[in-house]
Amino acid sequence: QVQLVQSGAEVKKPGASVKVSCKASGYTFTSYGISWVRQAPGQGLEWMGWISAYNGNTNYAQKLQGRVTMTTDTSTSTAYMELRSLRSDDTAVYYCARYSLTASDPWGQGTLVTVSS
Amino acid sequence: QSALTQPPSASGSPGQSVTISCTGTSSDVGGYNYVSWYQQHPGKAPKLMIYEVSKRPSGVPDRFSGSKSGNTASLTVSGLQAEDEADYYCSSYAGSNNRVFGTGTKVTVL
Numbered sequence: 001q002v003q004l005v006q007s008g009a010e011v012k013k014p015g016a017s018v019k020v021s022c023k024a025s026g027y028t029f030t031s032y033g034i035s036w037v038r039q040a041p042g043q044g045l046e047w048m049g050w051i052s053a054y055n056g057n058t059n060y061a062q063k064l065q066g067r068v069t070m071t072t073d074t075s076t077s078t079a080y081m082e083l084r085s086l087r088s089d090d091t092a093v094y095y096c097a098r099y100s101l102t103a104s105d106p107w108g109q110g111t112l113v114t115v116s117s
Numbered sequence: 118q119s120a121l122t123q124p125p126s127a128s129g130s131p132g133q134s135v136t137i138s139c140t141g142t143s144s145d146v147g148g149y150n151y152v153s154w155y156q157q158h159p160g161k162a163p164k165l166m167i168y169e170v171s172k173r174p175s176g177v178p179d180r181f182s183g184s185k186s187g188n189t190a191s192l193t194v195s196g197l198q199a200e201d202e203a204d205y206y207c208s209s210y211a212g213s214n215n216r217v218f219g220t221g222t223k224v225t226v227l
Contacts, residue, residue: 035216037163044120044221045155045163045206050214059214062118095162101210103153105165105174 002026004108019082022096029077035099038092086115121219128225139190139207147188151210202226
């Protein structure tokens with residue numbers, strides 16, 4: 001079955017960077033994109049962007065431009081999301097999902113990133 | 118890109134129906150038939166319930182249905198069951214490879 005498994009929880013200090021991984025299985029990795037969505041505690045879902053696993057093309061949410069980088073490693077069917085210059089309001093659960101124009105499905109289990117001094 | 122507007126809450130008794138609205142603009146909901154709906158239980162990852170406005174993925178009960186009129190999409194849950202109590206989010210393609218989510222609606226089964 002299609003499955004996305006994310007890396008474990010992280011605790012970072014303000015100004016640091018975090019890199020979350022998302023390993024896909026059960027489908028042809030390069031036939032879809034990977035989207036990233038985050039959810040701050042008690043808040044709604046926020047679209048961060050997506051990457052084409054076929055050619056590496058990316059599209060990032062405007063508010064994260066310059067701080068986020070999404071990459072893929074097709075040899076291991078793994079996607080990565082790196083967020084730099086972390087602030088306290090970056091504290092959130094970060095989700096990856098298999099992405100196509102129609103929808104994001106399925107989703108990974110989520111990775112809690114806590115930014116605290 | 119502004120979030121799509123959803124009512125904060127909705128409720129119904131078991132067996133009743135509840136409809137959640139999702140209002141955007143002609144640049145997102147009104148401009149494309151790429152509206153999807155997600156169900157999220159506390160502490161869990163979102164689950165796709167509806168895609169392309171009204172299509173149901175395999176395994177999603179036919180109690181869930183979607184529609185769209187102009188800049189507003191809707192999700193209807195018929196025959197409410199206890200396990201339908203969750204947060205629901207709409208999402209729409211917004212052009213230029215961007216997507217936007219709704220503000221979320223908490224559905225309570227009374």
